[in-house]
Amino acid sequence: MPPGPVRLPWLPALILAFVLIVGCTSGAAPEPPEPESDPAVVHTAAGVLRGVVADDHRFFAGIPYAAPPVGPLRFRPPEPSRGWAGERDATRAGPRCVQNPGPDPEFGTNTDEDCLSLNVWTPPVSEQKRPVMVWIHGGAFVNGSSNVYDARWLAARGDIVVVTVNYRLGTLGFLAHPALGAPGDVGNYGLADQQAALRWVRDNISAFGGDPQKVTLAGESAGAMSVCDHLVAPASSGLFRAAVIQSGPCQAQADLPTGEQRSLDYAAGVGCGDPATAADCLRTLPTDKLRRPVWFYGIGADELAGPVTGSAVLPTAPPVAFAEGAAARLPVLIGTTRDEFTLFVALRYLQEGQRYTAEEYPGLLADTFGPNAGAVAARYPLERYDSPALAYAAAVTDGAFACVSDRMARDLSAHQPVYAYEFDDRQAPAPEPLRTLPFPVGASHSLELRYLFDVGGAPPLSPAQQTLSDQMIDYWSSFVADGVPASADGPAWPRFGSDPAGGPYLSLRPDGNQVTTGFADEHQCGFWASLEG
Numbered sequence: 001m002p003p004g005p006v007r008l009p010w011l012p013a014l015i016l017a018f019v020l021i022v023g024c025t026s027g028a029a030p031e032p033p034e035p036e037s038d039p040a041v042v043h044t045a046a047g048v049l050r051g052v053v054a055d056d057h058r059f060f061a062g063i064p065y066a067a068p069p070v071g072p073l074r075f076r077p078p079e080p081s082r083g084w085a086g087e088r089d090a091t092r093a094g095p096r097c098v099q100n101p102g103p104d105p106e107f108g109t110n111t112d113e114d115c116l117s118l119n120v121w122t123p124p125v126s127e128q129k130r131p132v133m134v135w136i137h138g139g140a141f142v143n144g145s146s147n148v149y150d151a152r153w154l155a156a157r158g159d160i161v162v163v164t165v166n167y168r169l170g171t172l173g174f175l176a177h178p179a180l181g182a183p184g185d186v187g188n189y190g191l192a193d194q195q196a197a198l199r200w201v202r203d204n205i206s207a208f209g210g211d212p213q214k215v216t217l218a219g220e221s222a223g224a225m226s227v228c229d230h231l232v233a234p235a236s237s238g239l240f241r242a243a244v245i246q247s248g249p250c251q252a253q254a255d256l257p258t259g260e261q262r263s264l265d266y267a268a269g270v271g272c273g274d275p276a277t278a279a280d281c282l283r284t285l286p287t288d289k290l291r292r293p294v295w296f297y298g299i300g301a302d303e304l305a306g307p308v309t310g311s312a313v314l315p316t317a318p319p320v321a322f323a324e325g326a327a328a329r330l331p332v333l334i335g336t337t338r339d340e341f342t343l344f345v346a347l348r349y350l351q352e353g354q355r356y357t358a359e360e361y362p363g364l365l366a367d368t369f370g371p372n373a374g375a376v377a378a379r380y381p382l383e384r385y386d387s388p389a390l391a392y393a394a395a396v397t398d399g400a401f402a403c404v405s406d407r408m409a410r411d412l413s414a415h416q417p418v419y420a421y422e423f424d425d426r427q428a429p430a431p432e433p434l435r436t437l438p439f440p441v442g443a444s445h446s447l448e449l450r451y452l453f454d455v456g457g458a459p460p461l462s463p464a465q466q467t468l469s470d471q472m473i474d475y476w477s478s479f480v481a482d483g484v485p486a487s488a489d490g491p492a493w494p495r496f497g498s499d500p501a502g503g504p505y506l507s508l509r510p511d512g513n514q515v516t517t518g519f520a521d522e523h524q525c526g527f528w529a530s531l532e533g
Contacts, residue, residue, distance in 0.1 A: 039125045042090075044204045046083040049090040051120075056156035060120040060208065061147075062094035065200035066193065068114035069168060074283045075180045075189060078116060078196040093119055093147040097169045100142060100291050113172065113287055118197055119146055121155040121162045122208050129211035131481045132161045134201055134240065136194060138221030138247075138446070141306035142170040142293040150454040157470065158477025161210035163201055167193035170293035174305050176259035177267050179278040187259050188313040190306075191229055198230075198239040216242040216480040220449060222306065224248025228318035228408075229307050231327040242483050244476065245334040247445055249404050253317045254296035259308035266294040322411040331483035333476070334409050334496075335421035335505070339442035340401040341393040346434050346441050349389070356389035358382055364392050369399075372531050379527050389439045401445075402523035413497040419485050420496045421506045422519060423448035425465065429458040448508070452476060464510035472508060491515055 040053045042060060051060035066078035073079060094117035095110050123130060133154065137144040146164035154162050167173060168190040176187030202212045217240040219227045227243050228250035230236035254262075267273060270289050272281035282290075293305045309317040321327045348354040356364070361382060365373035376395050385391040402422075409420045426442040429450055434441050441447075449455060451469040461469055467489070474487035485493045485506075490513045493506045501517040520526065 041087070042207050044207055046081050047085065048087045050087045051090040054152070056124065057152045058122045058124070058155075058208075059152070060090040060122075061092055062117045063090055063120065064094075064117050065165075066116040066196045069116060069172075069189070069193075070113045072283060074113070074172065075175060075177075075186075075279075077189065077192045081116075081200070093117070093145075094166065096145040096147070097166050098172055098287055098291060099139075099144075099169050100293055115166050115168070116193055116196070117146075118163055118165045118200070119151075120205075120208050121151040122210070123155050123159050123161070125209060128209075129206065129214075130159060130161045130209055131214040131216070131477075132163065132201060132205055132210040132212070133216045133218050133244075133476075133480045134198060135162060135164045136167070136217070136219035136223035136226045137164065138219065138223045139169070140304050141174060141190065141222045141225075142304070144169070144222070148453075148455055149449070150456075153454060153469075153473055154452060154477060157473050158480070160477045160480050161205060161208055163197070163205070165194060165197040167191075167197070170305050171266065171290045172287075174259075174296070174307065175263050175266065175282070175290075175294050176256065176296075176308050176311070177263040177278060177282065178260050179275055180282070182312075184256065184310070185312040187256070187263070187308045188311055191226065191233065191313055192235075194226055194230065195233070195235050195239065198236065202239060213241070214481070215240045216244060218244030218246070218476075218480075219248070220246035220446065221248060225250050225306070228322075229314055231332075232316050232318050232321040233314050235313065237328060240330075242331040242479065243328075243333070244479070245332065245405075245408070246448065247336050247340060247401060247405075249400055250318045250408060251404050253307065253309045253319075255317075256308050256310040259296050259311075262294055262296055319408070319411075322408055325411075325415045327412065327415075329416045331417040331419070331479070332409075332412050333419045333421070333479050333485060334405055334412075335423065336397075336401050336405045337443045337445060337448055338422055338424040338426060339393065339397060340445045341396040342390070342439075342441040343434070343445040343447075344396075345389050345393045346437050346439075346444070349437060350433055356387065356392060358388050361388045361391065364388075365395070368392075368396065375527075375531065379524060387439045398523040398525070399528050402519070403525035403528045406520050406523070406525050407529075409496050413495070417483065418496040419479070419493055419506070420503060420519075421493075421508055422516075423451075423508045425451075425468065425508070425510050427462075427510070428465070429461060431457050448472075462510070468508060468510045468513075471513065475506075 040051050042049045064081045066081050095112040095115050097115035098111045146166045149164045151162035173190030180186045205212050217227050224245040225248045227245050267278050272278045365376050369376045380391050380395040382391050409418050412418050424443050428447040451472045471487045471490040475485035479485040494504050499517050502520050503517045504515050505519045507514045507516050
């Protein structure tokens with residue numbers, strides 16, 4: 001993580017804005033049902049579902065995996081889903097979990113506390129059980145939805161089952177008020193939701209043609225940070241056999257005392273300041289009173305919501321467990337984009353009018369890197385970049401994303417197979433507002449998702465980019481199938497740590513994927529390591 005204070009208080013609102021731009025039961029596993037004559041019908045432990053059948057995939061949407069976390073179940077671990085009689089319509093996605101509308105009221109629409117649902121994409125019906133990828137969405141733990149990620153390409157070309165999951169966000173997902181449970185057992189409700197979804201997959205996915213013994217947990221941004229958490233969370237053990245971590249700065253964690261104090265302050269601010277009555281007060285407040293997120297931490301600062309460590313659900317911070325070899329020992333695919341932070345610089349430009357002048361550059365570095373600002377300025381001088389915006393973005397990309405990911409890969413690879421990548425298509429399609437800036441966003445945060453999922457809202461891929469998309473789907477689905485990424489149309493992907501020169505990484509590019517060993521040098525990871533104190 002970047003040493004010293006790294007304060008980005010505007011980051012959550014910008015992530016929220018980008019979500020809008022881009023988003024244009026437990027127990028023994030049941031016996032597999034008899035084959036259905038209608039491929040649109042699936043029998044689960046809770047009841048019968050009717051989904052949608054296309055030529056190359058099936059889709060089942062809005063499936064409840066836990067009871068509605070409302071009333072007395074608010075701020076509690078998820079309870080098993082209730083069953084239903086007859087066929088349940090599974091052709092439309094469920095509502096998004098409650099989230100802060102922020103600068104755009106659309107974020108407050110189609111949201112509900114009763115949001116613990118998931119979507120399933122499958123290949124066409126066959127007797128063969130397919131491997132499964134469970135996808136956790138990003139959004140800084142305060143925004144986002146599983147419904148953004150249309151996974152039909154992975155199901156059709158990759159021949160895998162894909163499950164996308166909603167989980168409680170913001171205050172409803174992560175408030176750690178000490179009155180809400182036993183000592184040490186508060187907060188992290190959103191993380192517990194994800195665990196409940198994994199248990200649902202274990203118990204039900206065979207009915208959709210999935211193999212419950214071949215589950216890979218994957219996510220991007222906050223979703224990737226969640227994957228890091230599940231690699232060390234005791235109750236997640238055994239629920240998946242491989243992990244994909246895309247652009248997840250997993251160093252950002254708040255400890256339980258910090259989370260509890262911030263939660264006490266938050267409760268007082270919404271009129272629930274009496275510890276003796278706070279639990280009942282918080283559970284009976286109107287939902288709109290809890291839309292504003294509780295902030296715990298950021299990328300090295302105190303500006304985001306999310307899981308807290310030192311708790312019953314998450315006893316140890318992932319970076320500590322990774323360094324000590326205490327994470328789940330299973331294959332990991334991990335990587336970042338070449339220009340991660342240009343997205344956030346761009347959104348600040350669009351939302352707040354931040355112009356990033358040369359005169360402002362020292363102040364930006366001071367606000368972000370504190371006492372290390374001078375050393376960062378010397379390493380990222382303005383004359384090396386086409387604009388101050390790109391200089392600033394390069395520094396935060398390297399310090400908060402690239403080198404954090406590289407360290408995680410190094411720590412994990414000492415104990416298990418790791419495959420590392422960098423997405424490096426600097427002409428990747430982007431939403432229209434990001435194409436009107438005075439600087440290019442390049443291969444920015446989240447743009448690699450368009451090569452795996454149909455998320456819409458941007459120009460189509462070029463022929464060369466479509467080839468890269470096909471190769472990435474091959475690599476990801478191969479990793480889901482057997483823990484080794486492979487593509488018949490791309491180079492072999494060597495394990496991280498197999499080259500003494502560094503890495504190696506697979507650089508994902510539309511002009512041809514390349515195995516490289518210079519990632520750490522290019523992103524100045526030695527410099528960032530030298531600043532650690």
